[in-house]
Amino acid sequence: MSRPVAKDARNLALILLFMPFALWILLLIVLPHIGMFVLSLKEKVAPRVYEYGFDNYINFAQEPIYWNTLLRTGTVSLLVTFLALLIGFPVAYYIAKIAGKRTKGALFLLCLIPLWVSDLIRAFGWILLLRETGVISSALQASGIINTPIEMLYNDATVVMGLVYTVVLFMIVPLVSTLDGMNDEMIEAGYNLGGNGFTVLRRIIIPYAMPGIVAGCIVVFMLSAGSYLTPILLGGKNSSWFTEQIYDQFISRYNWESGAAFGFVLLLFTSIVVWLGLKLSGQTLSSTVAKS
Amino acid sequence: MNTSNTVSDLACSQISKCFGSVQAVDSVSFDIPPGSFFSILGPSGCGKTTLMRMIAGFESPDNGDIHIKGSSVLRIPPNRRNVKMVFQHLALFPMMNVYDNIAYGLRCNGSSRSDINKKVHEVLERIALPDVANREIHQLSGGQKQRIAIARCMVLDPDVLLLDEPLGALDLKLREAMKIELKLLQHQFNTTFVYITHDQSEALVMSDHVAVMNEGRFEQIGTPQNLYHHPKSAFVAGFVGDSNQWSGKVIERTSESITVACGAGFDAQSFATDMTSAGIGDHASVYVRPEHIQVELANTDPTVRVNTVNSIVGHIDSLLFNGANSRVLVRDQLGELIEADITLTGSHDDPKPGDAVTLSWAPARSLCF
Ligand SMILES: Nc1ncnc2c1ncn2[C@@H]1O[C@H](COP(=O)(O)OP(=O)(O)OP(=O)(O)O)[C@@H](O)[C@H]1O
Numbered sequence: 001m002s003r004p005v006a007k008d009a010r011n012l013a014l015i016l017l018f019m020p021f022a023l024w025i026l027l028l029i030v031l032p033h034i035g036m037f038v039l040s041l042k043e044k045v046a047p048r049v050y051e052y053g054f055d056n057y058i059n060f061a062q063e064p065i066y067w068n069t070l071l072r073t074g075t076v077s078l079l080v081t082f083l084a085l086l087i088g089f090p091v092a093y094y095i096a097k098i099a100g101k102r103t104k105g106a107l108f109l110l111c112l113i114p115l116w117v118s119d120l121i122r123a124f125g126w127i128l129l130l131r132e133t134g135v136i137s138s139a140l141q142a143s144g145i146i147n148t149p150i151e152m153l154y155n156d157a158t159v160v161m162g163l164v165y166t167v168v169l170f171m172i173v174p175l176v177s178t179l180d181g182m183n184d185e186m187i188e189a190g191y192n193l194g195g196n197g198f199t200v201l202r203r204i205i206i207p208y209a210m211p212g213i214v215a216g217c218i219v220v221f222m223l224s225a226g227s228y229l230t231p232i233l234l235g236g237k238n239s240s241w242f243t244e245q246i247y248d249q250f251i252s253r254y255n256w257e258s259g260a261a262f263g264f265v266l267l268l269f270t271s272i273v274v275w276l277g278l279k280l281s282g283q284t285l286s287s288t289v290a291k292s
Numbered sequence: 293m294n295t296s297n298t299v300s301d302l303a304c305s306q307i308s309k310c311f312g313s314v315q316a317v318d319s320v321s322f323d324i325p326p327g328s329f330f331s332i333l334g335p336s337g338c339g340k341t342t343l344m345r346m347i348a349g350f351e352s353p354d355n356g357d358i359h360i361k362g363s364s365v366l367r368i369p370p371n372r373r374n375v376k377m378v379f380q381h382l383a384l385f386p387m388m389n390v391y392d393n394i395a396y397g398l399r400c401n402g403s404s405r406s407d408i409n410k411k412v413h414e415v416l417e418r419i420a421l422p423d424v425a426n427r428e429i430h431q432l433s434g435g436q437k438q439r440i441a442i443a444r445c446m447v448l449d450p451d452v453l454l455l456d457e458p459l460g461a462l463d464l465k466l467r468e469a470m471k472i473e474l475k476l477l478q479h480q481f482n483t484t485f486v487y488i489t490h491d492q493s494e495a496l497v498m499s500d501h502v503a504v505m506n507e508g509r510f511e512q513i514g515t516p517q518n519l520y521h522h523p524k525s526a527f528v529a530g531f532v533g534d535s536n537q538w539s540g541k542v543i544e545r546t547s548e549s550i551t552v553a554c555g556a557g558f559d560a561q562s563f564a565t566d567m568t569s570a571g572i573g574d575h576a577s578v579y580v581r582p583e584h585i586q587v588e589l590a591n592t593d594p595t596v597r598v599n600t601v602n603s604i605v606g607h608i609d610s611l612l613f614n615g616a617n618s619r620v621l622v623r624d625q626l627g628e629l630i631e632a633d634i635t636l637t638g639s640h641d642d643p644k645p646g647d648a649v650t651l652s653w654a655p656a657r658s659l660c661f
């Protein structure tokens with residue numbers, strides 16, 4: 001008698017535990033997306049008259065400025081991902097493998113500190129530094145290196161730098177955790193068997209860290225392609241970021257149907273890029289993101 | 293040709309290493325003849341791994357020199373030394389399969405593709421695992437991993453193979469099997485093996501020569517028999533093989549013998565050796581191996597039952613039956629336990645717990661330090 005009761009109680013506990021999670025997924029992710037998808041298939045033929053069809057998507061495909069923006073967003077995000085990996089890997093390697101026990105914790109914490117400040121504040125920080133009347137420009141003027149103020153905002157390099165700065169953490173964290181799990185013996189074995197530093201890096205450390213690398217790249221790419229604040233604030237109005245187009249459709253043109261379609265195009269596009277990345281690196285989603 | 297036979301594969305002279313205030317290795321010297329199985333035996337933390345890492349080049353000694361095949365390797369980086377190492381946890385590369393693991397070293401030294409293929413299959417043949425080339429590492433058993441780790445080194449034809457407690461992670465049964473297997477592999481490859489262990493039975497069974505290490509120093513180097521029968525220090529006597537140990541004061545010393553009044557209430561006489569410098573009144577320790585103690589069922593008359601020189605009376609506390617290696621634990625009059633080997637025949641007159649016994653041994657069979 002008592003066993004089924006206990007089992008029911010356990011099931012109930014499980015259901016209750018999962019409830020917030022399930023609700024979160026359902027209410028904040030699944031439902032809005034279904035709504036958005038339905039919305040994206042609607043088109044206005046006359047005031048208050050709608051028809052269903054793929055016209056919003058066709059519009060997107062026919063307007064080069066839209067898909068050029070999308071491609072640009074994609075390429076710049078790939079560049080950001082690559083730079084974040086290039087910067088993040090040595091940092092993660094240092095934290096995980098070279099730093100001593102105590103410094104390790106401190107360094108890791110130091111890396112996380114920027115996360116305590118909001119995106120917006122960080123972007124404004126950059127603006128303070130880089131604008132025409134900003135810290136760097138004034139300092140250069142004061143020291144006599146330049147004589148007219150220079151504007152360092154509103155160009156692609158600044159956008160890329162700002163994005164790398166915001167996302168590099170999300171590269172470092174999974175990399176540190178995979179590299180941390182790597183036994184030092186393995187690296188020493190790599191040398192002992194005759195490998196030089198480069199061989200050990202290429203044949204042992206990188207393949208071992210691959211799940212972490214791919215996980216970091218996916219997260220960083222998604223964050224970068226979907227970011228809004230940094231490109232707008234550092235790149236200005238003509239930074240041509242795809243999220244800006246979506247915002248435009250929703251807010252400026254009040255064309256929700258088209259905005260929803262754009263949102264789906266972005267989702268599809270980033271998913272395809274991630275899928276291609278996984279295929280090329282021979283990893284699966286479960287061996288990378290799910291693991292770390 | 294003649295000289296190359298006499299040059300030892302590995303020789304260390306006076307090497308030392310400090311970590312801060314810890315003297316991990318303290319002026320260790322040794323010389324390993326070619327093709328032998330050399331073990332370094334010592335308790336945990338005595339500096340064995342440190343010594344091995346210096347030979348492999350991962351640490352540099354503070355003092356002293358290391359010679360491989362006659363030439364100093366101190367200035368040679370780890371990846372250029374022809375010393376390969378089997379790590380404590382094997383350190384097989386999990387992202388490569390067996391073939392790539394073994395081929396890694398060959399690829400590093402730039403062998404041709406066909407050469408690599410040939411050598412990998414040859415070495416797999418030799419370790420009797422010809423069909424595992426395409427397996428992933430996690431698909432191997434513990435003993436197979438062990439052999440792959442050795443093959444990965446041996447395929448490079450090293451001058452010396454270092455093994456750092458490679459059996460430590462295996463379960464007891466597999467360890468027993470691997471002991472014999474390692475010895476056979478060493479014979480087959482005919483390469484010098486330097487084997488680190490804290491397990492004295494591993495060292496005794498497998499090695500041609502054993503060095504006993506304690507607190508960074510080598511206490512004694514010798515053949516297993518030599519270490520077992522003629523230990524040169526108290527540490528070696530206590531660490532290698534089982535021993536009963538008593539301590540007390542020297543009460544008599546002649547040119548042939550030394551007599552110690554043990555705290556346990558009896559006198560122990562040993563033959564004097566060069567190692568015992570103790571004079572009358574000095575503190576000394578006496579070691580007697582269980583197999584050298586004779587156990588006799590005692591006369592029940594209590595008046596006759598007293599301790600004499602090299603003889604203790606007591607009662608059997610328990611029998612540890614293990615076939616031919618059976619033992620008794622005898623409790624003496626002060627309540628201390630003494631181990632002695634006995635033969636249990638399974639008949640009625642076998643000793644039983646509670647029986648009164650007399651233990652005795654010959655002076656030549658006890659050691660005094
Ligand atoms: N990198 C290091 N820094 C500081 N101290 C160290 C370092 N490596 C080893 N030691 C110290 O040196 C001593 C010898 O260590 P070692 O690792 O050589 O012992 P071991 O004989 O291999 O022991 P075990 O059998 O437990 O592996 C120990 O006291 C250890 O704490």
Ligand SMILES: [Mg+2]
Binds near residue numbers: 342456
């Ligand atoms: Mg060790």
